[in-house]
Amino acid sequence: MEATFKIKGMHCKSCKALVEDVLLDIGVKIVSLTVDETKKEGTLKVNTILKPEELTKTLKEETGYVVTKI
Amino acid sequence: MxxxxxxxxxxxxxxxxxxxxxxxxxxxxxxxxxxxxxxxxxxxxxxxxxxxxxxxxxxxxxxxxxKGYRASLEPLGKKRIKERAKEFLHDKQKYQIEYQMLRNITVTFLLLLVLDALFIYYKGRTEPTAFSNYGWWLLYLTVAVVTVAGAIWHFKAYKAQYTCMVGMMIGMTLGMQTGIMFGAILGATNGFFVGALVGMIMGVGVGAYCGSCCGVMGIMEGMMAGVMGGTMGPMITLMMFNDRVLWFMPLFMFFNVAILIGLSYMIFEEVVEGNNEVVRKPWGLAVFLGGCGIVLAVLLLIILLTPPSIFVA
Known part of the structure; x- marks a missing residue:
């Protein structure tokens, strides 16, 4: 099931690497992940069976970023 | 247990x-x-x-x-020269531009010797001692053309952003080396006036062209170095006329070429290595060969058509 999220706090290439790393570990397929370095915000599109609340919780725990579903 | x-x-x-x-x-x-x-x-x-x-x-x-991060037990600074030399011999892909530069220089040098031979032949018809008078000077001239052209080719093969510091270094070094080498050689063959004029014009041209990568400051430094080198060069050979200048020249040329190599090394280390934004756009061999050929032909014409110095007359 496809879902899109906004991630607040991403400001560099390694922030992207971190999110990719976490998602890889929990087996979530990334459709796209783009980072706006000036706005310090990332847009994440995924295809997963996980519930959105689970995803946002895991991401926040592992990365510290605030994740909201859009 | x-x-x-x-x-x-x-x-x-x-x-x-x-x-x-x-x-x-x-x-x-x-x-x-x-x-x-x-x-x-x-x-x-x-x-x-x-x-x-x-x-x-x-x-x-x-x-x-x-995860993509470098890790080492030693603090990672710049590569030491020995490490880089080893890497250079093995990693032809990383140093592809540098290998291309060496190929261009070698091929062009050998082909330009033909122009030198033509000069000696032409001069030799009225001057039986043409070879012993001009031989060494033509050799140094050809070396100067291909090494300076090679250094410029290498510099221009990479499209990148240059800081003022680096741009100034490049402009100054290439301006100075061009001026001093061509000034010295043309001074020896055709006297102070021609030598200083040619050396200065070439030095200022190259210095300004290469220094322009970082703006007016680079152009200015390049021009300054061109004036200094171009006028100093003929002084060296002409004042050493009575004091073994032909023994001096090999070492002089060796140091000048070493400086050009050092510049190319510096450009690779400071500007290219580790820089994801750099774009490789080298000029082809035909352009390099053609450019060097034209420059050498013009210089040989200048040597032929302007009054010879006491060295070679």
Whole structure:
């Protein structure tokens, strides 16, 4: 099931690497992940069976970023 | 059975850690390993405590490198020359531009010797001693043309942003080397006026052209070096006329070419290596050969058509 999220706090290439790393570990397929370095915000599109609340919780725990579903 | 604990403390240098996210990426990599007891992030390193019987430091560094970060037991500064020399011999892909430069220079040098031979032949019809008078000077002239052209080719093969510091260095070095080499040689063959004029014009031209990569400051420094080199060059050869100048020239040329090599080395290290934004756009061999041919032909014409110096008359 496809879902899109906004991630607040991403400001560099390694922030992207971190999110990719976490998602890889929990087996979530990334459709796209783009980072706006000036706005310090990332847009994440995924295809997963996980519930959105689970995803946002895991991401926040592992990365510290605030994740909201859009 | 008693299990022994081999506690090891090791500082691993990771110069690429830039922010919290990098720390977290490495934390996650370390968390997957067995045997890590604790770790502290410092400014450019991670101090790790681990049980040596469970994990080796190479494995820890491997896990860090897998995430895309450099890891080493020594502080990572610039590569030492010996390391780079070894890498140069093995990694033809990384140094493809440099290998192309060497090929261009070699091929062009050999082909330009034909122009020199034509000159000697033409001069030799009215001057039986043409070869002994001009031989060395033509050799040095050809070396100067291909090495300066090679250095410029190498510099222009990479499209990148140049800081003022680096741009100035490039403009100054290429301006000075062009001026002093061509000034010295043309001064020897055709006297102070021609030598200084040619040296200065070539030096200023090259210096300004190459220094322009960083703006007016680079152009100015390049021009200054061209004036200095172009006028100093003929002084060297003409004042040494009675004092073994032909013994001096090989060493003089050697040092000047070494300086050009050093410049190309510096450009690679400061501007190219590790820079993801650099674009490779080298000029082809035909352009290089054609350019060198035209420059050498013009210089040979100048040597032919302007009054010869006491050296060669």
């Amino acid at each position: 008693w299990s022994q604990r081999f506690e090891m403390k090791q500082k691993i240098y990771c110069p690429d850690i830039m922010c919290e996210s990098c720390n977290k990426v490495i934390e996650r990599a370390l968390a997957k390993l067995q045997g890590i007891q604790s770790y502290i992030f410092r400014e450019d390193s991670v101090d790790v405590e681990f049980d040596e019987s469970l994990i080796k430091v190479e494995q820890i560094m491997g896990a860090i490198r897998e």
